[in-house]
Amino acid sequence: MEHIDKLHGTFERRIADTQKPTVPTAVIKRLPRYHRYLGDLLADGRLRISSAELSKIMNVTASQIRQDLNCFGGFGQQGYGYNIKYLYGKISELLGVTQGFTAVIVGAGNLGKALAATRMFGRRGVTRLALFDVDEKIIGTEIYGIPVHSVDSLYDFCRSEKVDIGVLTVPKDAAYSVAKTLIYAGVKGIWNFANTELSFEDECVTVENIHLGDSLMTLCYEIKSKNDKENAEDSDESAEVEQ
Amino acid sequence: MEHIDKLHGTFERRIADTQKPTVPTAVIKRLPRYHRYLGDLLADGRLRISSAELSKIMNVTASQIRQDLNCFGGFGQQGYGYNIKYLYGKISELLGVTQGFTAVIVGAGNLGKALAATRMFGRRGVTRLALFDVDEKIIGTEIYGIPVHSVDSLYDFCRSEKVDIGVLTVPKDAAYSVAKTLIYAGVKGIWNFANTELSFEDECVTVENIHLGDSLMTLCYEIKSKNDKENAEDSDESAEVEQ
């Protein structure tokens, strides 16, 4: 474990030295994927892994893995590879898993309920404190153990509970005003499932817009272009036959 | 409308000329977003738009819009801009909205139900034919007007109905075998919400993996790094005060 402490020292120094780490966005978006795979390896009881082996498992280049991880300092050790537990811990830290973030879900429709049911939050260190809705019939009840409050109490709740994240599963029309309320109440991040793109440039809030429809369309594009290609090949063949 | 027909002709020619259009993946992933914004403009009754105006609305560069759209041939007209209805129609075609794709949802849990309820599919020309589940209690019922069948009949159903898309909202462990069944039954695309990365390199199926957890983690990263930066600035200030 000696080398781990040395590495730890190296890491702390780098962060301090380079005022701005300026991690490429491409790298940031890959971090959760590393986190997932390393979590699986850890669960399998693996102790160490080389960038070469991880590259095979994850289907990326070893070069990219080393380049990516080095954005945050030296997590590995020459001749040894990466200590999985240590690396997993470091990436967890980077991703804020250890920060104990709190969240509220606004909108207890089908998607809100699905998000109340999933273990996705807990696994990532995020605690869901409450659901909020306008429906009197469910206000005061619990959904999968999470209390449902009136959306009227959203502002006060977020203020007093110092909520970090607001999950928006409200109808499109309500999205902007709910988002504003969340921001005024001090929420730091908005996970937006409403079918609209929210952006608050100068406000100190981060918005992550989810557009599942866009993903479905991309899939349709791929299917269609594959179909088109096959049809083109087929007509090529029949043309040959005719000649 | 004269120019539109001319443009149409140009488009057809280009596709024919350049055997392989090789559209950059970055462009493909932006197509659904163009489709959304153009749909909104069309709903607003707008007839034409310039790349400059669209760039302001969409918060991208006009250059990128022109470059992107030109991958598929000339959709615009010099001095005029783009005819919104025509452009929307062309992008709809590219995305397969006009293909009448069919889909089944496998797994009628919370997420499966949410996907049964949403209008996302219909808007994009995709018809959901059925839900499939293992739960005897719901087999034979309807969820939001979509019939629920036993997963045992999945293969036969997909074969006989020529299903294009399989939506996977099953537990992680079941994902691979269900996916295999779908592929053998001739499904062309898999929209995978199971928390695992499916890939079938040589099979003629396209997989779109959804990892909502990764998106949540990215949001957490942003919140954390913003927090860190603020704290760093605060300590800078206090340091100055101390001096």
Add this chain to the structure above:
DNA sequence: TAGATTGTTAATCGATTAACAATC
């Protein structure tokens, strides 16, 4: 020590932006 594997620099590739000639 010898072998393994990282960290890091340099080369390549792809994607974005700027600029402007073509043209409606």
Add this chain to the structure above:
DNA sequence: TAGATTGTTAATCGATTAACAATC
């Protein structure tokens, strides 16, 4: 015709990959 705006080329920027010296 003059003004507007595209289509397209060239320049820039960022991200990926290759290669290898550093070092465990």
